[in-house]
Amino acid sequence: MKIVHPWLAELVPIPADVEEVAREISLRGFEVASIERGRLPVIDFEITANRPDCLSHVGIAREAATIWGQPLRLPEMRSTSRTAAEPAPVEVRLEDHVRCPRYCAQVFEVTVGPSPAWLAERLEAAGVRPINVVVDITNYVMLEIGQPMHAFDLDRLDGRALVIRRAGEGERLTTLDGVERALDAEMVVIADATGVVAVGGVMGGGRSEISGTTTRIALESACFQAASIRGASKRLGLKTEASIRFERGADIEAPPAGIARAAALFEQTGAGRPVGGLIDRYPAMRQPRTLTLRTARIGHVLGMNVPPDDIARILPPLGFGVTWTDPGRGALIVDVPPFRVDVLREIDLIEEVGRHYGFDRLPATFPALATPQAAPDERIGRDRAVRRVLHAAGFSESMTFAFIERAAAGPFCAAGVAPAALANPLSEKFAVLRPSLLPGLLDSCVHNRRRERRDIKLFETGSRFTAEGEGRAAAFVWCGSASAPHWSAPDRAVDFFDAKGVIDALAGASDARVEYRPAEHPFLVAGRAADAHLIIDGDTRRLGIVGQLAPSLADARGFPASEAIYVGEIDLAVIALRSGSETFRAASLPRFPSIVRDISMLVDESLPAAAVRGTIHSGAPATLVSIAEFDRYQGKGVPDGKVSLSVRLTFRAADRTLTDEDAQAATEGIVAALKAAHGAERR
Numbered sequence: 001m002k003i004v005h006p007w008l009a010e011l012v013p014i015p016a017d018v019e020e021v022a023r024e025i026s027l028r029g030f031e032v033a034s035i036e037r038g039r040l041p042v043i044d045f046e047i048t049a050n051r052p053d054c055l056s057h058v059g060i061a062r063e064a065a066t067i068w069g070q071p072l073r074l075p076e077m078r079s080t081s082r083t084a085a086e087p088a089p090v091e092v093r094l095e096d097h098v099r100c101p102r103y104c105a106q107v108f109e110v111t112v113g114p115s116p117a118w119l120a121e122r123l124e125a126a127g128v129r130p131i132n133v134v135v136d137i138t139n140y141v142m143l144e145i146g147q148p149m150h151a152f153d154l155d156r157l158d159g160r161a162l163v164i165r166r167a168g169e170g171e172r173l174t175t176l177d178g179v180e181r182a183l184d185a186e187m188v189v190i191a192d193a194t195g196v197v198a199v200g201g202v203m204g205g206g207r208s209e210i211s212g213t214t215t216r217i218a219l220e221s222a223c224f225q226a227a228s229i230r231g232a233s234k235r236l237g238l239k240t241e242a243s244i245r246f247e248r249g250a251d252i253e254a255p256p257a258g259i260a261r262a263a264a265l266f267e268q269t270g271a272g273r274p275v276g277g278l279i280d281r282y283p284a285m286r287q288p289r290t291l292t293l294r295t296a297r298i299g300h301v302l303g304m305n306v307p308p309d310d311i312a313r314i315l316p317p318l319g320f321g322v323t324w325t326d327p328g329r330g331a332l333i334v335d336v337p338p339f340r341v342d343v344l345r346e347i348d349l350i351e352e353v354g355r356h357y358g359f360d361r362l363p364a365t366f367p368a369l370a371t372p373q374a375a376p377d378e379r380i381g382r383d384r385a386v387r388r389v390l391h392a393a394g395f396s397e398s399m400t401f402a403f404i405e406r407a408a409a410g411p412f413c414a415a416g417v418a419p420a421a422l423a424n425p426l427s428e429k430f431a432v433l434r435p436s437l438l439p440g441l442l443d444s445c446v447h448n449r450r451r452e453r454r455d456i457k458l459f460e461t462g463s464r465f466t467a468e469g470e471g472r473a474a475a476f477v478w479c480g481s482a483s484a485p486h487w488s489a490p491d492r493a494v495d496f497f498d499a500k501g502v503i504d505a506l507a508g509a510s511d512a513r514v515e516y517r518p519a520e521h522p523f524l525v526a527g528r529a530a531d532a533h534l535i536i537d538g539d540t541r542r543l544g545i546v547g548q549l550a551p552s553l554a555d556a557r558g559f560p561a562s563e564a565i566y567v568g569e570i571d572l573a574v575i576a577l578r579s580g581s582e583t584f585r586a587a588s589l590p591r592f593p594s595i596v597r598d599i600s601m602l603v604d605e606s607l608p609a610a611a612v613r614g615t616i617h618s619g620a621p622a623t624l625v626s627i628a629e630f631d632r633y634q635g636k637g638v639p640d641g642k643v644s645l646s647v648r649l650t651f652r653a654a655d656r657t658l659t660d661e662d663a664q665a666a667t668e669g670i671v672a673a674l675k676a677a678h679g680a681e682r683r
Contacts, residue, residue: 002126005041005058005146011061013070015646018043025060028355040125049626050342052248059339064266066317066356075144076258078267079278090154090218094281095165099188099228100200103164103281104221104255106263108153110134110272112214119269128241133271134210134217137262139241146251146339147221147258148242150198151191152208154216159193162218164200164281171196175203175238181354187232188224190346201229201246201448202238216275221258223250235422249341293349296328301350303365306357309629314356315349379472382572385462386474389505395459397475400440402463403430408443411523411553412436420465433465437475437522438567445477445565446558455480461572473544475569476502496528499566503532506570507543511616514543515610522565523550535617536573544570594625594652595663598672601680605634605643612645613679619673621666623658626650644683 005018014021018041020030031046043062053059058074065072078555090106094100112132114120119140120130125211128139138149154160167183174180175195181199185187188200198204210217223246224327230247233239266272266558299305321335336343343349354362387397387657409419409432419432434440437460442498459476482494492495498518507514529547533540546568603612609629616627631646638644649670651663674680 001045001047001055001060003043003057004122004125005043006358007057007122008061008064008075011057011075012065012072014064014068015070016068019065025063027358027360028063028067030054030063036125038125039401040121042125044201048381049248052341053251053339054145054247055245056144058145058333062318063592066314068563069313069317072317075261076264076268077257078263078274079256080258088108088279089160089216089276090279091159091161092279093161093163093165094200094283095163097281097283099166099225100164100222101225101282101286102223102255103162104259105162105279106219106259106274106277107275108217108219108263108266109215110217110266111270112210113271114592119265120473120567127130132210132212133269134214137220137265137269137271140264140265141258141261142245145254145257145261146245147254147261148201148245149258149262150199150204150220150242151210152218152220153210153214154205154218156208156212157192157197157218158195160218162220163190163191163193164222165191167196167199173197173199176206177203178206179193181236181238184235186228187235188228190220199232199236199238200224201651202233202236203240207561211288217272219259219262221255221262223252223255226250231424247571251339252339252418253338256280259363270283278519287339291334291336291343291346291349292325292331293334293346293353294331295329296351297346298353302354302357302362306353306362310357311353314353318352318356320349320352322563338447339358341475345502351362364376372416379572382575383472383474386461386506386575387459390459390474390476391449393457393502393505395457395478395502398441398444398458398460400437400444400460401677402434403441404432404434405429405432408439408557409433409435410672411550414466417467435466436464436569437462437473438477438549438569441475441477441567442554442557442559442565445479449479449559455484459566468632472572474506474572475567477549477565477567479563479565486683493564494566496546496548496566497566499548499568500530503546503568503570506516506575507532507534515540515614517610519545521545521547523553523611524548525550532568532570541552541574542571543574544568556584582634590652590654592655592657594650594651595658595660597649597651597663597667598630598646599649599667600631600644600646600683601671601674602638602642602683603645603674603680605641609645612647612674615673615677616647616649616670619670620649621669622650623651623666624649624670 017412022035022043026032033044033046036042047054050231061072090105092103092105094103102539115130115133115136119136123130123136123139126143127505130136134151138151166185167187167189171183173181173183189196190198190200197208221522224399226247226249229243233243233247256278263274282312295308312322315334319337319340325331325333334349406683413419413435419435421432425431441458441460444458445456457478461474464473478494478499482492485491504514515533516530517534519529520526521529523667524547531545532543534543549565549567551561554565613627630648633644650657651666671682
């Protein structure tokens, strides 16, 4: 919100320059975006979403009046009333008092022309382009007291009627920006006798636009339901100064004040005069909100006692009515003004007292702990250990949004399962919750590749969302070289086995065995994809996936399809890694020597290596400590459809030296198991 310093000083006499004003108000919770020095100095404040009352000069003036103890001088207003017998110059029908709880209108005879220099200069300083005196006055009132307004050319309203209703299905409106927009039944609109002339609280239509030939206007000043305006603005893709204010919560008492202020400005500029009186449709009058504020509660929450005199000094200038309930000033009744839509509870009042008494005056004390601190969540240590392993493997950590595009999420969803959609997304780019961490990592990979990074190794730990609910996962992407370039060896591109090694490293940290099985996933290349399963105490649990990302998917996100990207993702609920910060386990070096046996066998060429390893483990005694494939041969001497596979087995006992007989018996048992399970023939 751009606040023009001379305009602010007109509302409250501030004994400070623009820099001091910016500094003092920023200490009360309003961040300063910029300060523009010139003939009309301007302070641009970042107004939080819970303070729509401060999207105006009067709202900021209340803060300044409280800070410097100066009286607030509200702008001049002119109000006219209408007798019951006097005919209304325009018919106003309020048919939807839920989405529009109050609607005011008044007719003015106007002379359309340029605005006076003082008014145009203030608008330009506040970031609003002057158009003509009628439109400029409506914008001036909005910036001054925070009430959005709209002027209709009365002679262009069919039937001289304003009907506030829901839009009909299929209705369309060409708005002031020249765009034809489709409306729906959830939007509140302003219509005349034949059709829609404005989207309530968002933007007017071109058919009733003020022009150089306009002589009479119907001036609208209304209060619209915040949720309705927020939804309409989102669906129309239209964000205006009016919608920004209404969607945060409007003052139900402001509509008549807005017209009264506009009437004063029309008289001051000589641009118009009222015809008839104010039309005010307010069918369900709201009762003022009253809260109880306890001084003892203020001290408990803030950690310091605020003197009652300071409480009585702070709240009234902010618009609150204060009445003490007892002579000892232990509690007070506070009448909440209607423009403070954010003040709903006692704690909100305590925040107001704390802001202006000074959070910098809070004593630095440790909170009193009634119970011991809870033990940290075990998932924290697990995630930390995952990150440590991946960092050690040369990966850099990435942090991406949990909200992604629907098109990006689709390939990573299970068959027939749609991604979890957001009811009110910020934009289509953040329409659904991610079913996998890989879409975000892929976009990070693309971002790096476009900045001339060829070798990319990224990982992320975070939440993913499926039909079953939320779960924690860890994922990585790897493209480019398998290792850093060095003169001692030729460059080699990353391959499936490099990516598989990352999963092995994660599984190895948990003292569990991992088994890979061929898999088919729409986002991975067939034949270069596998499901990883963790073997824990004989129980098999699916850990995750690993493989090459489909080139078509990478190309669709902007990554060259000719370059391979290998990815992996694991379920952190399956893997139980040690945090490394609480428990250290050590094992002594082997006291007894090992025995190595090599076996070569003929097996079907389609037999996965994981199946061979699993059979060896199932048929081996506890003394088997290592399995390593060291040769695979097809060719002369090997029948078609077969492959010669050579495996090195290492045996060792913790309590004795093994004999050749022990190793031989174990080897024969393994060979027998391979023959029974896979028809293997020992060579």
